[in-house]
Amino acid sequence: MRGLLQGRMGTAAGFTLGAVLLLGVAPAVLPAFNLALLGKFLCFAIVAVGIGLAWGRGGMLTLGQGVFFGLGAYIMAMHMKLADASLFGGSGVPDFMSLYGSGVVPGWWEPFRSPAVTLLAVVLIPGLVALVLGLAVFKRRVKGAYFAILSQALAAAFAVFLVGQQATTGGSNGLSGFRSFFGFDLKDPNNKVMLYMIAATVLLLSLALARQLMHSRLGELLVAVRDQEERVRFLGYDPATIKTVIYVVAAVLAGIAGALFVPLVGIISPADVGVIPSIAFLIGVAIGGRATLLGPVLGAVGVAVAQAGLSSTFPSFWVYFQGLLFVLVIGFMPGGLASLPALVGRRRRTRSAASSPAAPARPAPVATSPDAEEKATVPEEARR
Amino acid sequence: MSTPILLPDGEPRAGGLRHGRPKYLEVRNLSVSFDGFLAVDNVSLDVIQGDLRFLIGPNGAGKTTVIDAITGLVPATGSVNHTGTEILGRKVHQTARLGVGRTFQTASVFENLSVLQNLDIAAGSGRGPLRLLRRRKTVDAAVEEALEIIGLEGAAAKKAGILAHGQKQWLEIGMLLVQNSDILLLDEPIAGMSQDERLETGELLRRIAASRITLVIEHDMDFVREFATSVTVLAAGKVLSEGSVAQVQADQKVQDVYLGSSGVEATDA
Numbered sequence: 344m345r346g347l348l349q350g351r352m353g354t355a356a357g358f359t360l361g362a363v364l365l366l367g368v369a370p371a372v373l374p375a376f377n378l379a380l381l382g383k384f385l386c387f388a389i390v391a392v393g394i395g396l397a398w399g400r401g402g403m404l405t406l407g408q409g410v411f412f413g414l415g416a417y418i419m420a421m422h423m424k425l426a427d428a429s430l431f432g433g434s435g436v437p438d439f440m441s442l443y444g445s446g447v448v449p450g451w452w453e454p455f456r457s458p459a460v461t462l463l464a465v466v467l468i469p470g471l472v473a474l475v476l477g478l479a480v481f482k483r484r485v486k487g488a489y490f491a492i493l494s495q496a497l498a499a500a501f502a503v504f505l506v507g508q509q510a511t512t513g514g515s516n517g518l519s520g521f522r523s524f525f526g527f528d529l530k531d532p533n534n535k536v537m538l539y540m541i542a543a544t545v546l547l548l549s550l551a552l553a554r555q556l557m558h559s560r561l562g563e564l565l566v567a568v569r570d571q572e573e574r575v576r577f578l579g580y581d582p583a584t585i586k587t588v589i590y591v592v593a594a595v596l597a598g599i600a601g602a603l604f605v606p607l608v609g610i611i612s613p614a615d616v617g618v619i620p621s622i623a624f625l626i627g628v629a630i631g632g633r634a635t636l637l638g639p640v641l642g643a644v645g646v647a648v649a650q651a652g653l654s655s656t657f658p659s660f661w662v663y664f665q666g667l668l669f670v671l672v673i674g675f676m677p678g679g680l681a682s683l684p685a686l687v688g689r690r691r692r693t694r695s696a697a698s699s700p701a702a703p704a705r706p707a708p709v710a711t712s713p714d715a716e717e718k719a720t721v722p723e724e725a726r727r
Numbered sequence: 728m729s730t731p732i733l734l735p736d737g738e739p740r741a742g743g744l745r746h747g748r749p750k751y752l753e754v755r756n757l758s759v760s761f762d763g764f765l766a767v768d769n770v771s772l773d774v775i776q777g778d779l780r781f782l783i784g785p786n787g788a789g790k791t792t793v794i795d796a797i798t799g800l801v802p803a804t805g806s807v808n809h810t811g812t813e814i815l816g817r818k819v820h821q822t823a824r825l826g827v828g829r830t831f832q833t834a835s836v837f838e839n840l841s842v843l844q845n846l847d848i849a850a851g852s853g854r855g856p857l858r859l860l861r862r863r864k865t866v867d868a869a870v871e872e873a874l875e876i877i878g879l880e881g882a883a884a885k886k887a888g889i890l891a892h893g894q895k896q897w898l899e900i901g902m903l904l905v906q907n908s909d910i911l912l913l914d915e916p917i918a919g920m921s922q923d924e925r926l927e928t929g930e931l932l933r934r935i936a937a938s939r940i941t942l943v944i945e946h947d948m949d950f951v952r953e954f955a956t957s958v959t960v961l962a963a964g965k966v967l968s969e970g971s972v973a974q975v976q977a978d979q980k981v982q983d984v985y986l987g988s989s990g991v992e993a994t995d996a
Contacts, residue, residue, distance in 0.1 A: 555860070555862075556860075558862050559859065559860050559861055559862055559863075560847070560848075560851065560854065560858065560859045560860075560861065560862070560863050561859040561860055563840060563844050563847070563848060563863070564848055564851075564859070566837065566839055566840055567837040567840060567848050570837055570838065570839055571835055571837055573819075574831075574835045574836075574837070575820075575848075576818075576819040576820045576823065577798060577819060577820075577823050577828070577829055578820075578823060578828075578848060578849050578852055578902070578906060579820050579823035579824040579852030579853075579906070580820055580852050581818075581820045
């Protein structure tokens with residue numbers, strides 16, 4: 344199995360298989376409702392690909408991807424609201440604005456009337472926000488738990504901000520009731536299939552991008568930064584730049600996923616972008632195996648499927664189950680389910696090694712230098 | 728192997744190269760203070776290209792802190808000049824790009840990456856974004872040579888984390904070589920090595936130092952006697968003595984500092 348999936352041919356075969364399953368088999372066998380649901384899960388999977396890069400490879404625990412997901416989603420939702428208002432209402436003012444607000448479209452909404460601006464903004468705005476944030480945070484050497492808390496606080500603040508803007512973002516109701524997507528009628532089943540196909544294609548493309556990044560020199564450098572950030576500096580690299588690049592890639596993927604989520608699901612609200620969804624994005628990645636290419640995708644889809652199944656049967660039970668799963672995986676299987684084959688293999692090997700007395704003993708680790716108080720790495724405080 | 732790039736022939740000598748315009752490291756009045764405690768106190772020293780300088784001194788003398796200061800890891804006052812360029816007061820990665828490389832007491836290699844990947848990263852700080860985004864297909868000539876020099880050709884694909892302790896130290900030296908630094912700062916490169924490994928490392932250091940500015944922190948006086956071309960003794964953050972091994976060992980101040988400690992036996996000077 345492993346040998347089959349390795350090498351250039353194996354990769355091409357893997358992608359072809361994925362494309363056939365997602366673009367050929369799934370639309371043929373799944374009923375429309377389930378296909379739309381799968382499309383929604385694929386959006387989560389696109390976010391997961393980015394988290395796999397940033398967290399799994401780069402060590403950045405991004406607890407706030409909901410922000411970038413939300414930016415992409417709200418930009419798309421604003422465009423669709425404006426387009427609907429022009430197409431169906433004639434006034435050009437989205438319905439909820441006349442209900443809750445002054446009935447005047449705010450200036451910062453106007454650019455999103457243009458489809459081209461919207462598509463650009465879906466990519467550029469999350470990317471720019473991540474760029475500014477990444478440079479500010481990583482240049483100051485904020486990392487580890489501090490970075491995680493900061494990114495999560497950002498997600499919380501973003502959701503709170505949206506709730507407060509009833510007149511311009513729909514507040515806690517969010518934006519919904521879309522009727523068209525770039526001129527396509529959203530009630531038409533064929534257009535729903537088209538939306539699914541777009542999401543599946545974007546997922547495949549983002550997997551190809553992630554694979555290229557992982558196997559590039561940048562990907563190797565990223566692992567070096569994750570494991571020994573300080574050491575990398577002494578080789579002449581600035582880790583902040585490397586981390587920011589990957590953080591921006593993850594943010595752009597989340598933004599695109601958000602933009603696809605809106606037409607597929609039909610609503611975006613603060614509940615989809617705050618702290619809880621941000622953590623939910625992460626759980627699938629952790630369970631699937633954050634440092635692998637496919638682990639995050641399979642984990643994200645798996646968790647979403649389980650949630651859809653279990654939460655309808657046991658509505659209040661799911662959150663506990665999700666939390667428990669997260670704790671178990673992080674505690675006992677930090678590499679996620681993707682590490683299971685290797686774990687089992689190692690156990691089998693140690694068992695056979697233990698049973699054969701001829702197995703050579705491992706040499707004892709060499710004691711470290713006697714000059715312990717003169718440590719090469721200086722505590723954080725001394726460096727400032 | 729084609730023409731060597733990393734290790735031209737030659738032997739290091741006290742005072743460095745005598746011909747051409749040798750590069751140099753000039754440290755003047757270097758001081759490092761940790762909350763009022765002067766870990767390095769007004770240290771001045773010169774190392775010329777081609778000299779294999781050892782930096783010795785009792786525990787807590789500030790040897791590692793001197794290297795930390797030169798590489799920009801800890802803030803320091805004074806001046807550090809690399810062949811006409813002031814390098815003090817820059818960020819660590821900027822200092823490294825000016826040709827200052829170092830190793831650490833506890834070998835710090837990238838354990839989850841292969842030996843080859845470790846060397847490739849060390850060789851690559853000058854690569855542009857486009858080369859970074861592409862896959863590593865060929866092995867740089869310098870990396871290939873370094874693999875041979877450090878005797879890890881057979882282990883190129885192995886993860887650095889499973890190497891033996893001595894091999895990790897060598898990998899660090901290899902990374903230092905392909906980094907193409909003019910100034911090499913090695914912090915106890917033979918700590919924890921076997922006798923044979925020490926000898927091999929010593930020979931390697933001499934070949935490396937013949938064409939570079941090399942400063943090695945070491946405790947083992949036998950090793951210093953065998954391989955150093957010049958020595959600087961540091962005690963309590965200050966330069967105590969400087970010269971050849973024999974001169975330094977004959978110095979009464981050095982004997983006083985080491986009295987009672989097993990480091991220097993003045994008798995066999």
